[in-house]
Amino acid sequence: MTGRGLALGVALLAAAGCLPSLRAESTAPAGRIARLDAETGFWGIQHYRLELSQGVALAVSCDQLGPCERLTARSDDPAIAEVRPAALTALRPAGGTNQQPAAAVVIVGKAPGKTAIRVDSKDGGRQIWVTVVPPPGAVAATTAKRRSSSAVLAH
Amino acid sequence: MRSLDSPVVLAVLVAPVAALSGCGMGGALHQATLLGQCAAVDAACSRSHPQAPLAVGTRFYPEIAAELAGTTTPSLYLDSALPEVIAVDRGALVARRAGTSTVLISTDDGAVVDFIQVWAAPATKLALARRDGERIAGPIALAVGEDVTLEPALWNGAQRLAGDGGVTWTNEAPDALAVLRDGSADRRRLRARAPGRATVTAALGEATASVEIEVVP
Numbered sequence: 001m002t003g004r005g006l007a008l009g010v011a012l013l014a015a016a017g018c019l020p021s022l023r024a025e026s027t028a029p030a031g032r033i034a035r036l037d038a039e040t041g042f043w044g045i046q047h048y049r050l051e052l053s054q055g056v057a058l059a060v061s062c063d064q065l066g067p068c069e070r071l072t073a074r075s076d077d078p079a080i081a082e083v084r085p086a087a088l089t090a091l092r093p094a095g096g097t098n099q100q101p102a103a104a105v106v107i108v109g110k111a112p113g114k115t116a117i118r119v120d121s122k123d124g125g126r127q128i129w130v131t132v133v134p135p136p137g138a139v140a141a142t143t144a145k146r147r148s149s150s151a152v153l154a155h
Numbered sequence: 156m157r158s159l160d161s162p163v164v165l166a167v168l169v170a171p172v173a174a175l176s177g178c179g180m181g182g183a184l185h186q187a188t189l190l191g192q193c194a195a196v197d198a199a200c201s202r203s204h205p206q207a208p209l210a211v212g213t214r215f216y217p218e219i220a221a222e223l224a225g226t227t228t229p230s231l232y233l234d235s236a237l238p239e240v241i242a243v244d245r246g247a248l249v250a251r252r253a254g255t256s257t258v259l260i261s262t263d264d265g266a267v268v269d270f271i272q273v274w275a276a277p278a279t280k281l282a283l284a285r286r287d288g289e290r291i292a293g294p295i296a297l298a299v300g301e302d303v304t305l306e307p308a309l310w311n312g313a314q315r316l317a318g319d320g321g322v323t324w325t326n327e328a329p330d331a332l333a334v335l336r337d338g339s340a341d342r343r344r345l346r347a348r349a350p351g352r353a354t355v356t357a358a359l360g361e362a363t364a365s366v367e368i369e370v371v372p
Contacts, residue, residue: 026183029255029272055237057257057270059184082236084259087266088184089224106267108236108257135254 019124020068022048025059025088025104033133034058034109047127050117052081052109054134059086059106060119066094067103068121075107077115081130082108109133181206182269187231187260189217189248189271191317206317208274209241209250210309212360213318214340216247219260221268229262241273250275250318280310281322281362286342294367297332297347306342307357307364321359328353331370 021038028034032053038045052058062068073083086104094100107117109132117128181188209215221228233248235241237256242249248258255274261267283291286304295303309316320340326332331351335344345355347370356365 026270029274032255032272055240055254055256056272057183057236057259057267059267059270084261085266086184087262087268089186106259106270108259110236 018064019045020062020064020119020121020126021045022119022126022128023061023063025061025102026057028053028056028058031136032056036060036128045126047129050081050107050128050130052107052130052132054109054112054132057106057108059088059104060128061088061092061102061104062119062121062126063092063103064121064123066098067092067100068123069103070122071103071105071119072121073105073107073117073119075115075117075130077113078110080109080111080113080115080132081117082110083117084108182260182271184267184269186223187219187221187228187269189233189258189260189273190220191215191217207315208276208311209248209318210278210311210316210321210359211250211253211275212278212321213309213316214244214247214249214320215318221260223268229268231260231262231268234259234261235273240275248273248318253277276311276314276316278309278316278359278362279312281357281359281364282308282310283357283364283366284308291366294369295345296369296371297345298371299347299349302335302344302346304337304342304344305355305357305366306339307359309359309362322357323359325356325358326353327355332368 024036033051034056035051037049039047039049062071075081075083084106086106088102088104090102091099092102112132112134114131117130119126119128219231233243235243235256235258240252240254241256241258242251253276255272257270258273259267259270283305286306297303307322322341324334324343326334328351331349332353333346333348334355335346337344345368350370350372353368354365355368356363
């Protein structure tokens with residue numbers, strides 16, 4: 001490898017390592033999905049993948065040696081996945097000796113489909129590829145119908 | 156050596172204690188939750204009811220309880236991720252159909268303070284109980300002039316449902332018995348008027364419950 005290639009590689013590695021990392025801060029309810037995964041490549045995290053059930057929300061925090069500064073997020077299609085700022089009061093370690101409130105957003109699955117959310121901060125951004133899946137409605141409806149047919153008339 | 160007041164040490168020491176003491180809030184972010192609006196003297200009303208699914212066709216009147224360090228509760232409002240499942244109408248949660256929706260608790264400027272997943276389920280069984288919670292298991296005898304207050308309890312299988320406002324009451328013998336509202340959406344006061352028999356039925360959707368009332372002189 002030439003010196004120029006090595007320098008470029010080190011620069012790319014450093015850049016990838018300095019970008020913010022995202023972390024799920026909540027869980028999905030029973031029978032629903034809210035899963036955030038990092039897609040990694042040779043240079044580290046390339047982007048994130050989020051699978052979310054319709055009607056479910058997931059809080060996602062952003063860190064880069066502490067809570068991200070000037071965090072913003074934008075959804076390409078808010079009708080599929082809506083993103084809102086989160087107001088968290090919990091303090092997180094920042095810069096070794098300091099603390100800052102956690103920086104986070106809340107992503108809400110609005111309708112089945114695919115879209116992308118761009119998370120940006122002072123130290124760079126990340127892309128989240130979002131898939132919103134429909135709830136298991138057919139199963140729930142069948143269960144409800146079966147239950148109602150055996151309803152007990154209590155008195 | 157790390158000092159005992161460092162954030163990491165405090166987190167390690169405090170988190171398990173907080174979890175064991177049950178002080179965690181109902182919201183996903185542990186900053187706020189929704190409680191039922193209960194009168195202080197209403198023993199039958201449980202503030203834990205929002206933990207149950209809401210019965211489809213009913214309303215639930217929540218009270219936002221926030222616990223934010225260093226501040227009183229800011230002005231907060233509710234909205235729903237899926238209004239076709241759980242709608243928010245003038246502060247009440249309205250269960251429209253079976254399913255689940257995230258209810259977001261946000262500040263005026265749209266920042267989410269917390270959120271809670273609310274479920275809605277159809278009522279498959281309706282039971283009647285006295286005001287003190289005792290379940291009605293058979294006919295009730297009343298002397299003329301006496302009354303009894305009945306409250307419907309909604310169930311989906313073995314699971315108690317929350318919500319009120321959707322139950323309808325019918326009375327086959329209004330001459331013998333009066334079914335009176337008492338200020339609650341679903342609760343009724345039955346007053347014996349004249350000797351005879353009456354069947355009173357409460358219904359929500361396909362779930363019904365009946366009780367026979369015998370009025371004696």
